[in-house]
Amino acid sequence: MTFTGVGCHFSATHESPEGGSPHGHSYEVTAWFREGQDARHLQQLLLTAVEPLDHSVLPDELSSGEALAAHIGRSLEGCVEVEVRRPLERIYARWREG
Numbered sequence: 328m329t330f331t332g333v334g335c336h337f338s339a340t341h342e343s344p345e346g347g348s349p350h351g352h353s354y355e356v357t358a359w360f361r362e363g364q365d366a367r368h369l370q371q372l373l374l375t376a377v378e379p380l381d382h383s384v385l386p387d388e389l390s391s392g393e394a395l396a397a398h399i400g401r402s403l404e405g406c407v408e409v410e411v412r413r414p415l416e417r418i419y420a421r422w423r424e425g
Contacts, residue, residue: 328361328362329362330359330360330361330362330407330408331359331360331361331362331364331366331369332357332358332359332360333357333358333360333366333369333370333373334355334356334357334358334373335355335356335370335373335374335377336353336354336355336356337353337354337356337377337380337381337382338351338352338353338354338381338382339351339352339354339380339381339382339383339384339385340352340383340384340385341384341385341389341390342387342390343390349384352413352415352416353413353414353415354392354395354411354412354413355411355412355413355414356373356377356396356399356409356410356411356412357409357410357412358373358399358400358403358406358408358409359406359407359408359409360403360405360406360407361405361407364405372403372404373399373403376399376402376403377399380395391420392411392412392413392418392419392420393411393420393421393422395411395420396409396410396411396420396421396422397409397422399411399422400422400423400424401422406424407423407424408421408422408423408424409421409422
């Protein structure tokens with residue numbers, strides 16, 4: 328089975344689960360789809376899904392990378408996997424369909 332991946336990045340602020348002051352991160356996102364779909368179209372779908380998150384204050388339920396990956400993946404029809412990375416901290420999270 329083969330897949331098509333597209334990516335983007337965004338920046339957002341959140342509060343740590345442990346409390347403390349709000350702080351921001353830069354996130355990289357890669358979304359994977361089953362083959363047979365146009366990558367440019369998939370890229371636009373991903374950008375549209377991430378746009379409301381960019382330069383926002385994330386709600387508590389989206390404060391973890393895992394929650395972000397699941398939120399993004401579930402909002403993209405045909406998406407089978409999403410990886411969210413905070414590359415500067417070398418922190419990674421992944422959601423898979425099913």
